[in-house]
Each structure stands twice: as C-alpha cells, then as structure tokens.
Amino acid sequence: MIGHFIDAGVDMLNPIQIGADNMDPAALKKEFGKDIVFWGGGCDTVNELTEGTPQQVKDKVRQRIDIFGPGGGFVFVHTHNIQPGVPPANVVAMLEAVNEHGACPLT
Numbered sequence: 001m002i003g004h005f006i007d008a009g010v011d012m013l014n015p016i017q018i019g020a021d022n023m024d025p026a027a028l029k030k031e032f033g034k035d036i037v038f039w040g041g042g043c044d045t046v047n048e049l050t051e052g053t054p055q056q057v058k059d060k061v062r063q064r065i066d067i068f069g070p071g072g073g074f075v076f077v078h079t080h081n082i083q084p085g086v087p088p089a090n091v092v093a094m095l096e097a098v099n100e101h102g103a104c105p106l107t
Helices: 002-007 025-032 054-068 088-100
Strands: 037-039
Touching: 002 025, 025 054, 054 088
Parallel strands: none
Antiparallel strands: none
C-alpha cells in the first residue's frame, strides 16, 4: 500500500508500526526511503518500551535512528502513546538515546 500512497502524492507516513507484519524498518527505508518521510517507528511502545531494560531500549532506539535517519526522511517519535506500566527509566532511556544521536524527539 505504501507505493500506492506515494503514487497518490502522500509524502509522509504515520504511523510506522514496526511490530506489525511487513513493517521491517530496514526494508521500508530501502524500498521507500527516497520517496516518503517516516514519522514514527523510533521505539515500539507496546513491547520494547514496556518489557525491555533501559539498555535494550537505548540499543533499539539507536538502531532505528541508524536505519531511518541517513539521507533524511525520518521524524523520531515512538510508535504509539506510551502505555500504562512503562517503567519511567525506559522513557528516560529512549529520550537519552535520541539526544545522544543529536536528534530531537517528538513525544
């Protein structure tokens, strides 16, 4: 469907739900990264942010920035709203990882 959106003139895609089928960040960037801006997909709030350790969260955020960021076309934001029960240390870890990359998060 993303190709059809691009053909119709859409230039930004939100959400990027990285936990869904066929939403692999590297594949999305490779196939569509020159044609569309990815808004989201920086952190999976359902699984990673809720269940991961702060270090795991940082590692995943850095990985997503490294995938989506080169060449532009990426606005860092987590996948959805931050869910109840997320450890505050994980939210801090997410924001620290973004800041360490020199990016500005939209939260």
